[in-house]
Amino acid sequence: MANLQVKIWRGAEEGEFQEYEVPRLESQTVLDVVTYVQRRLDPSLAYRFACRVGVCGSCAMSVNGVSRWTCRTHVSKVAPDDKLEIAPLRNLPVIKDVVTDMSEFFDKWAKARGRFTGSKTRKDAFAEVKPESKQRKAVDAAIECIGCGVCYSACEVVTWKPDYLGPAALNRAWTLVNDVRDVAQQERLAAVAGDAGCHACHTHMACTERCPKGISPTAGIAGLKRAILSATLKGEM
Amino acid sequence: MTMNTRSQVLLWGAQRISAMLLAVCVVVHLITIIYAVRNGLSAAEILGRTRGNVAWGGFYALFVAAVAIHAPIGVRNICAEFGWRGRGVDILMCVLGLTLAMWGFRAVWAVVS
Numbered sequence: 344m345a346n347l348q349v350k351i352w353r354g355a356e357e358g359e360f361q362e363y364e365v366p367r368l369e370s371q372t373v374l375d376v377v378t379y380v381q382r383r384l385d386p387s388l389a390y391r392f393a394c395r396v397g398v399c400g401s402c403a404m405s406v407n408g409v410s411r412w413t414c415r416t417h418v419s420k421v422a423p424d425d426k427l428e429i430a431p432l433r434n435l436p437v438i439k440d441v442v443t444d445m446s447e448f449f450d451k452w453a454k455a456r457g458r459f460t461g462s463k464t465r466k467d468a469f470a471e472v473k474p475e476s477k478q479r480k481a482v483d484a485a486i487e488c489i490g491c492g493v494c495y496s497a498c499e500v501v502t503w504k505p506d507y508l509g510p511a512a513l514n515r516a517w518t519l520v521n522d523v524r525d526v527a528q529q530e531r532l533a534a535v536a537g538d539a540g541c542h543a544c545h546t547h548m549a550c551t552e553r554c555p556k557g558i559s560p561t562a563g564i565a566g567l568k569r570a571i572l573s574a575t576l577k578g579e580m
Numbered sequence: 581m582t583m584n585t586r587s588q589v590l591l592w593g594a595q596r597i598s599a600m601l602l603a604v605c606v607v608v609h610l611i612t613i614i615y616a617v618r619n620g621l622s623a624a625e626i627l628g629r630t631r632g633n634v635a636w637g638g639f640y641a642l643f644v645a646a647v648a649i650h651a652p653i654g655v656r657n658i659c660a661e662f663g664w665r666g667r668g669v670d671i672l673m674c675v676l677g678l679t680l681a682m683w684g685f686r687a688v689w690a691v692v693s
């Protein structure tokens with residue numbers, strides 16, 4: 344097999360692409376390529392990963408211009424011509440090379456009240472949630488988020504409007520809006536409403552197209568808009 | 581000054597409902613166009629249909645109202661993306677809506693009266 348021609352971003356916000364030659368192997372992932380560069384060619388390269396199997400959400404990068412989880416992205420899928428350009432995720436500050444600062448991304452989850460607020464104690468019985476209930480199904484469709492930031496970096500509205508909460512935080516809020524045990528619903532709806540919240544979304548679905556877990560934050564955001572309108576009309580907000 | 585959240589939510593609701601109205605109105609409008617041009621388009625024929633007709637007058641008035649509500653809300657969203665937010669743009673959008681409404685109702689009046 345031919346060698347891969349790999350360009351990787353070096354530096355921080357200011358920087359440049361550096362070229363490396365990496366042996367092409369069978370079943371090679373993009374993360375394998377970055378790891379090869381760091382272990383064999385240039386130990387000063389900074390990148391992030393942990394699980395290597397699509398669970399932890401730490402390895403996302405921009406690969407040939409598209410945000411992806413690199414540990415489960417096969418080179419054969421994204422580089423038919425054996426060329427790779429690997430850059431940090433968009434819409435996040437770059438710390439070094441392909442490592443981005445995710446603090447704002449996760450701060451927005453907190454702002455969107457992405458934390459469960461229950462009312463029961465350990466002495467109470469378990470809540471019963473029917474698997475076939477509408478709300479439980481809505482949760483199922485959105486709960487498998489790994490917090491990788493791919494959707495956030497694919498969303499144009501985040502680029503245009505840096506204070507926009509973004510698809511991942513709103514998707515998280517949507518799972519809790521559908522959690523029948525949660526008692527902070529009004530506060531949560533208020534936190535995600537308005538021009539910096541779900542109402543900024545243009546439904547153009549870049550997040551949904553890119554999410555590696557097959558989640559549709561777009562659908563959740565549309566659900567939030569409906570829930571907020573109905574709460575507003577009922578005078579609950 | 582930015583608008584309070586409640587107003588932002590109601591604006592979205594208004595845009596949603598006006599969009600639904602527009603979807604219906606556009607379909608009716610297209611069918612009418614196809615029907616109207618079947619043997620050439622003439623002012624006499626159009627006016628023959630609309631003059632004194634309360635139903636057509638009502639339909640076009642609703643159509644105009646939906647456009648006058650829908651367009652400024654959407655344009656406001658787009659302005660916000662270019663960093664243009666706040667009271668100034670909100671006032672300008674009211675002016676845009678009123679202008680659309682004025683032109684539209686004037687046109688409706690012209691064919692119905």
Ligand code: HEM
Nearest residue numbers: 544545546595596599602603606647650651654655657658
């Ligand atoms: C002709 C019939 C039309 C239909 C069926 C229609 C439908 C829609 C729908 C469904 C939405 C999304 C609303 C939502 O988020 O729920 C929308 C948004 C919008 N519409 Fe229309 N529309 C029409 C005409 C117009 C016209 C004449 C304008 C003129 C400026 C316009 C400008 C916009 C803009 C700027 C948005 C906002 C996009 C966004 O914020 O994502 N639309 N429209």
Ligand code: SF4
Nearest residue numbers: 498544545547548550
């Ligand atoms: S659908 Fe909404 S959240 Fe998703 S990418 Fe588009 S604007 Fe962003």
Ligand code: SF4
Nearest residue numbers: 488489491492494554
């Ligand atoms: S919604 Fe999908 S793309 Fe967005 S952070 Fe969660 S797993 Fe990643």
Ligand code: FES
Nearest residue numbers: 395399400402414
């Ligand atoms: S390394 Fe954990 S998701 Fe890729």
